[in-house]
Every structure is written in C-alpha cells, then in structure tokens.
Amino acid sequence: MNDMPLRVLVVDDAIFYRKVVKDILAELPDVMVVGTAGNGKIATARIASLKPDILILDIEMPEMDGLEVLAWMKEHCPEVGAIVLSGFTQEGGDLTIRALELGAFDFIPKVEGGSMEESRSAIKSTLISMLKSFARKKDIRSILRGKPVPSRDIEKEKTGLDSEDVVQRMRMVTDQERMRSEIVGIGVSTGGPNALGQVLSEIPGNLNTPILIVQHMPPVFTRSLAKSLDSKCKIDVREAIDGESIQPHVALIAPGGKQMKVAAAENGKGRIVRITDDPPENSCKPSVDYLLRSIAHIYRGRATGVIMTGMGNDGILGLKLMKRNGAVIIAQDEATCTIFGMPKEPIESGIVDVVAPLDKIAEEICRTVRSSFIDVRGLPEMTPK
Numbered sequence: 001m002n003d004m005p006l007r008v009l010v011v012d013d014a015i016f017y018r019k020v021v022k023d024i025l026a027e028l029p030d031v032m033v034v035g036t037a038g039n040g041k042i043a044t045a046r047i048a049s050l051k052p053d054i055l056i057l058d059i060e061m062p063e064m065d066g067l068e069v070l071a072w073m074k075e076h077c078p079e080v081g082a083i084v085l086s087g088f089t090q091e092g093g094d095l096t097i098r099a100l101e102l103g104a105f106d107f108i109p110k111v112e113g114g115s116m117e118e119s120r121s122a123i124k125s126t127l128i129s130m131l132k133s134f135a136r137k138k139d140i141r142s143i144l145r146g147k148p149v150p151s152r153d154i155e156k157e158k159t160g161l162d163s164e165d166v167v168q169r170m171r172m173v174t175d176q177e178r179m180r181s182e183i184v185g186i187g188v189s190t191g192g193p194n195a196l197g198q199v200l201s202e203i204p205g206n207l208n209t210p211i212l213i214v215q216h217m218p219p220v221f222t223r224s225l226a227k228s229l230d231s232k233c234k235i236d237v238r239e240a241i242d243g244e245s246i247q248p249h250v251a252l253i254a255p256g257g258k259q260m261k262v263a264a265a266e267n268g269k270g271r272i273v274r275i276t277d278d279p280p281e282n283s284c285k286p287s288v289d290y291l292l293r294s295i296a297h298i299y300r301g302r303a304t305g306v307i308m309t310g311m312g313n314d315g316i317l318g319l320k321l322m323k324r325n326g327a328v329i330i331a332q333d334e335a336t337c338t339i340f341g342m343p344k345e346p347i348e349s350g351i352v353d354v355v356a357p358l359d360k361i362a363e364e365i366c367r368t369v370r371s372s373f374i375d376v377r378g379l380p381e382m383t384p385k
Contacts, residue, residue: 005032006135009052011043011069012036013061017085019115022055024124031131040064044072045066047080053106054081056127057094061142067095070102078106081105081134083127086221090114093224100193101228105338106130109218133190133311133339144231154322168327168333181304181328181368183246183262183271184209187288187318189310191338193225195358199308200251205234205289209369211251212240212260212273212295214288216310219257226253242275261294271298276356282314288342292318301326304368306361307346309337316345323351328368330354330361345365 008025010033013020017329018036025031026368034050037043041064043055055073059066066084071081084107086096108130111122183263192215203211215225223239230237233251240252240260254260260277262271279326281287288307292315293302305322307315309332319329329352331343336358346352 007034007053010036010056012058040069057082058085086176093220097228181300184211184304186213186306187315190310191309199361208248210246213253214286214291217256222256240273246271259290270326282312288315289318296321296325303327306330307343310342313345328353353360
C-alpha cells in the first residue's frame, strides 16, 4: 500500500462481526478504521464526513441493507469501494452475486455459529489480501486520473485505427497452423462475476462449442453465479454436475469447493466433466490449472484458453501446457482487469496469442472457434433465451 493509510468504514448490524473486523484491521499498519455503523442508513450518512476509501459491508441489515447501500454508492460516491460479508447460504449466495453486480470489489463468507477466534481466522487472511489488492488498484487509478486518456473515437481520428486495434495480437494465428477450437476453458477470480457477465452475454447462441469455467468461489456461490449468468446469456450457463456430457451452446461452471476436469465418456467418443474432491492447487479449489491441464491433454490443438481478472497466478501452468499442445491463449488486458494478477504472468511469459480488453474477449473467442480471421461482428444476432 502507499504512504497514506487505507481508510475503512465497518458496516454490520452484528456487534460480534464489527469487533472481529475491527480487531483484524487494527493489526494492519497501512489501514485506518475511520468508523463503524450498525446499518446501511447510518453508513450512508457517515460516508461524506468520514471519507472512507472502502467499506467492509454486511449484506443483510435492518433499515437499509447492503444492496441498497451499494446502489446508493454507485450513484453518489462510485469512487468508494466495498467488500461484502455474506451468509453461507443459497440466499446469501444470490445476494452476494447481486452485490458484485452492483460494484462490490469482492466478498468474504461469514462463518456462522463459530467462535470469535474461528471467525477471525476465517476472515483475516482473505481480508488482508483483498485490501492490498484494492489499495493497489486505487493507486493505479489515481495515477491514471492524472493523465489524459484519449477516447477511442479521438484515437481513431489521430491514428486511423478503429477499436479492434486495441487488441494486441502477439502472434498471428492462421487457419493453416491450427484446427478450429472445439472447447473453450476460462479461468477467473476477483472481478470475475461482472467480467463473465459481459463476456458470456456477448457469446452468440450458435457458437456450437462448449465453454468450461473456473471462477474462484466457495460452495453455494457458484450455483448463484450460474443462475445469474444464465438469465443474461444466449447460451445455457449452469453449475457442472459430475458425469454430465460436454455439450455445444453450454457453459459449465466448476462447483465451489470442488475440482473440475474433462474426461472421456465410457463409449470413448464423447466427453464428460468429472467433479472431484482432489486437493487444492495454488490454494484454490476449484483450480484453473486443474481444469486447463485436462483440456490440454484431451483437446490437443483444438482448444482455446482464456485467462481473466483475478489475484494470484492460478492458471499459468495449465495455459503453458495448453500452448505446448497447440491451443490459442487469450488474456484480458491490465486496463480492464479488476486485479491484473492471473493474466500478468502468462502475458509476460510469452505464451499469450491475444491480449484484449474485456469488451473484445467474446469476439476473440469466436474467432478461434469459427475461424482465425472470421469477422464475427457480421454474424446474425441470436435472441436471448
């Protein structure tokens, strides 16, 4: 973090959780708790005077809940961030996904029924890493705010380039070099729900290719995410079930707390997903590496790997194996990442074929699935389900 401490407002109707969070933050030299609030109404009244950088925000509160606070912040103080505390239930999962859609930076599940020490231990490491990531993002935005950033229209007038040219093609991939992709594997973490919402909603319903996704999330929350994405997309999106067939027009999300891989069906012809309880990789379960490694082995030269916003480096080993086996690799660019962690190492290692902003990733996926140079913008639009 920078020389100025990160200013935090703790908002929760439970005194227990306000104390747990305050005690954790008190140990961090670069963080200052500027105040607390027992509900959202009090919090919104205190934001102007306390000037927090970020809220640690409970979702379920009386008078004004966390979702209402996020909606208010989006309108009145969009520069203030929020990390939400969420109940470990299906309803809590649904509310959490909605909170992320409203702009929450990330979330931490509450440990219900545990002691203060158990709750503190469960929250501490996750909260510290999230605050560090938020502070770094805040610093980058502050630096960029002091520099003029030309719009795409202005840039086009100056250079003659249209918006497609913001895509960096690290290496031209021709149809002669590779077969079309028959599967797409996506890895994503912090900022993932909104990023997936934009990318998958732009995938046409006639893509005719399966998509497998690892989003770093605990159990319950991935089911809520799949339901939310499915309502926005032309393809079907659902949480994967062990043994189900991999089908075109379907995106399967790895269940939280489990690992997902591709395997051959019993007849030796089809492909299925296996949901396992194998150990975490890179401290992640589900793990991007675990999924992409299986895709690399089974779809040699016929796959696309996509790595998007998120903390850490989960995915780099799986992407390297995919690349070695002939896959095309797409990475989200730094400017549009919530956290430029997971795409950073693949880009710097030289295995990435295309670096694209978030609004171009769906188009780049379509290129690898249909043809390396097909203009997918000319394809007929498919109406939502």
